[in-house]
Amino acid sequence: MTLRRTIVISDVHGCLDELQALLKACSYSPDDDLLVFVGDLLDKGPKPHETVRYVRQLRHVVLVLGNHEDKHIRYRGHERRREKSGKSNPCLDRHGELAAFYAAADDEDYAFLNQAVVAYTMTEHNHVVVHAGIPPRLKALPPEGRPWSSFTKSDKKKWGGLKWARCVDARGNLIGVYDTQLHHRFWCEDYDGRFGTVIYGHLHRVTEDGSFIETEHARGIDTGCVYGGRLTGLVFSNHESCIGQPIVVQVDGSPYADDHAEYLAEARKTTPPFP
Ligand SMILES: [Mn+2]
Secondary structure (H helix, E strand, C coil), X not given: CCCCXXXXXXXXXXXHHXXXXXXXXXXXXXXXXXXXXXXXXXXXXXXXXXXXXXXHCCCCEEEECCHHHHHHHHHHHHHHHXXXXXXXXXXXXXXXXXXXXHHHCCHHXXXXXXXXXXXXXXXXXXXXXXXXXXXXXXXXXXXXXXXXXXXXXXXXXXXXXXXXXXXXXXXXXXXXXXXXXXXXXXXXXXXXXXXXXXXXXXXXXXXXXCCCEEECCEEECCCECCECCEEEEEEEECCHHHCCCCEEEEEECCECCHHHHHHHXXXXXXXXXXX
């Protein structure tokens, strides 16, 4: 069954009030609309657990795995081993967010995170949703609908870049955030559209007038809601006259994650200029 609309939503990061305001602004209908989240539902913002719980109870939802969901899944795996064997949990929990979510969440909350996919193709609109980006040499997307948590080690190696890609070097290798230098390029500058237009989050970036960044084959919709920017929704009508042409809906966020501002300022010093 094709639903009336598909609404793709940027990094929520625990901003549940803003998410609910966005859904209202979109005249969201639980029965008729599919919600696709680009990942990073939680961390940094005020209501991480409430956000996960709210989203998982909605009717038609696709969660694309972000690096933050991935961290929580790994943390839980290590916690369970620790509880059995006493082996310490190696996950760095700088802000206490992993432990806090682990204490609040139940099996259903984690089951929801565990069914997240790493790419969601909107075939009819020729768009694909990933959290971070497309590694330059990637030849194929993973099988549609297969959750990340079911991937083998080699699958994870092959497709892991979809959730953390950022910059690439001259040979087309992905560069980790701490190794980025000014001469590197953003993955989307070289992306040729082979999987369709990419909608991604992960990297908080806006144009001078506060709207999101678009390149030829990619739309980066993380407009920094949790830093006092905006939460963005791309609303695709599935009516044939509107194919591939979303309406942009945004609501204002609040600067909840002020403690991350220093890190962002530091990261910008080594971030190559965006086209
Ligand atoms: Mn994010």
